[in-house]
Amino acid sequence: MQSIWSSTENFLPREPLKGDLTTDAAVIGGGMAGILTAYFLKQHGVEPVVLEAKTVGSGQTRNTTAKITSQHGLIYHKLLETLGVETARAYAEANQRAIQEYERIIREHKINCCFEQKxxxxxSLEESEPLLRESKAAAHLGIEARFTTDxxxxxxxxxxxRFDGQAxxxxxxxxxxxxxxxxxxxRTRVRTIEGDRIITDKGxxxxxxxVFAAHYPFINMPxxxxxxMHQERSYVLALQNAMQLEGMYLGIDKASGWxxxxxxxxxxxxGANHRTGENRxxxxxxxLREKxxxxxxxxxxxxxxxxxxxxxLDGVPYIGNFSENTPHWYVATGFQKWGMTSSMVSAMLISDLIMKRENxxxxxxSPQRFTPGASSKSLLEDGLHSVRDLSRRIFAPGRAEVETLPxxxxxVVERxxxxxxxxxxxxxxxxxxSIRCPHLGCQLEWNPDEKSWDCPCHGSRFDYKGNLIDNPAQEDLCHD
Known part of the structure; x- marks a missing residue:
């Protein structure tokens, strides 16, 4: 079922690429991060082109809960402990600035988009101590934050x-x-990139x-x-006759993190979050319905x-140069669950990098950062997931005979x-x-809530017919 955003806004269709062209900047991905980056570049006098495999806003942007906030879970105490005050302050300032930039653009262009300050x-229903620590950390970094029970x-x-001044x-x-x-x-899918040449299915x-702004980079190396990174899924209900709330809310408890x-x-x-590929x-x-x-x-x-x-791995998005060996490639990915503010931060950072402006x-x-203290546990867990799921495809048998499937x-069955x-x-x-993910070969798993085949290694998804839904895979599934 489509989100309330998709059902209440129509986009005029754009033509696909026709043949070859040359440009100063090409942005891959027509979601919030890609469109905002192209918008900022145009404001700076650069004429970019955006290449979108489907249609504008057809990816993750249409499924967000659309909170524009610098409150990203228990992030600030963690950043102070693992990455230090300089990184923590930069993260806080960038996301606070993102809120201001949305408001500025909406005001200047008189955009009717239901913008509300909240x-x-x-x-938490279970403990107060982590929230006390987080409120002190956020306030120390300049955010208008305070602990409350109201x-x-x-x-x-x-x-x-409570963070004030959010939206x-x-x-x-x-x-x-x-x-x-x-x-x-x-409807212009990028197939591969060779230096400054972007090869699509249309030219x-x-x-x-x-600029790679297509949610998850589909180029593996460099x-x-x-x-x-790994990917996670979450679920939303839109309810009528529920209640009006003062603000926006997120729980930190595993069982009640609504x-x-x-x-x-x-x-x-x-809520009801899980790692992609682990909802068998x-x-x-x-x-959600019962609650x-x-x-x-x-x-x-x-x-x-x-x-x-x-x-x-460390809870901070990868925004900046794609790799040391590709100085004119840029990436915006790893937004955690905060795609709106992270999209704006990406647009500001990457446009400044392209324009050679200090930021x-x-x-x-920086995607080139090395943070062993903050990353080692996540790196180990992700590695174990990949080894397990690759081994499952090779060694584990099917779980039933196809005739027994209701x-x-x-x-995953024997046929x-x-x-x-x-x-x-x-x-x-x-x-x-085929249950082999065309990205790197992990075994796909069935997601009964969405009738999709999901990859537990890197998060690629396919519908029940095998058609690609989410990257990093770039191909549909083979039909066996």
Whole structure:
């Protein structure tokens, strides 16, 4: 089902690339990060082109909860402890500036995108100490933050951190407005890049500067981003007849880490997070529905959708030069669950790099940073996941015979002595695909909540017919 953003905003179609061209800057990806970067470059006198595999705003931007906030979980105490005060302050300042830049652009262009200033709350039902530490860390770094137990939530909390001066909006209305004057080629998939030559399925673009803003870098080397990130999924319900809240909310508890915000008369209620490829049993939407009925028994669900997020090793996005060996390639990825502020930070940083302008935040977000103290645990966990999931494809047998698969279900099964992925629809028709992810060969897993095949190693996703949904994979699945 599509998000409320997708159902309430229409984009005029753009033509695909026709043949070859040369440009000063090419941005790969027509979501918030890509369009904002192109917008900033145009403001600086550069005429960029945007290459989008599908349509503008058709990726992760349409599935966000659209909180514009510098409150990114328990981030600031962690950054002070692991990366130091300089990096922590740069992170705080960049994300606070991102909020101001959204407001400036919306005001200057008179964009009607439901922009509202709201406080943001980080809460816990179980403990107060982490929130006390976080409020002190954030305040130390210049954020208007304070500890409180007064949240306006429909349940009591042990504590919360309140950030004032935050905001929320309709992301696609904003995106549509700022994309109007940009040159965007839709339905133009980038296949590969050789130096300054971007090879697409519609022609070749020669660019002095190349920006990777397509959520997850699809070029494995150089950069090796597949070794430095994993992806996670989360789920959202849009509820009518729920409640009006004072601000935006996120819980830190594993069992009750709900995300809440209003969008007009609706309440967006989210959570049930998991690593991509690890939802074999399903039930994530059911968890949200059961909790929403407990809290708001008269509410009615009018939409539901899910989102995917890239998680870095140390909790800070990778924004800047793609690698030391590619000085004119730039990347914006690893936004964690904070794509709106991180998109604006990316646009400011990368446009400054291309324009050779000094930016005080470049070091903190640099993809070339080495942070063993903050990264070692995540690196080990991600490595173990990849080894396990590669081994599963090679050694583990299918989990059942295809004949035992009930209608409306999918799974990894044995078929004619071979392990394959099968979805059987309600009419009894089978859709058979390879379970080998075309990115790096991990075994895909069935996600019953979304009827998709998901890669637990790097997060590529495919629909039940094998069509590509999310990168880093660039190809559809083979049909077995």
């Amino acid at each position: 406080p943001a709350f980080l809460y 949240t306006g939530l429909p349940f009591p909390v042990k504590g919360a951190v 929320q909006f309709h992301p696609l209305k904003f995106l549509n407005a700022i994309a109007q004057e940009l040159t965007v080629y839709e 070749t673009v020669t660019a002095k500067n190349v 950069g090796y981003y597949f070794m430095r 995300s809440l915000r209003n969008a007009g008369e609706l309440l967006l209620f989210g 049993n399903g039930g994530k939407y059911r968890q 929403s009925q407990e809290l708001w028994p008269d509410s009615r669900e009018i939409a539901h959708w899910s989102a995917q997020d890239c998680m870095t 005080p935040w470049q070091k903190a977000f 209608p409306g279900h999918g799974g 004619d002595g071979k392990k394959v992925g099968v979805y059987r629809d309600e009419a009894g028709n089978d859709y058979v695909v």
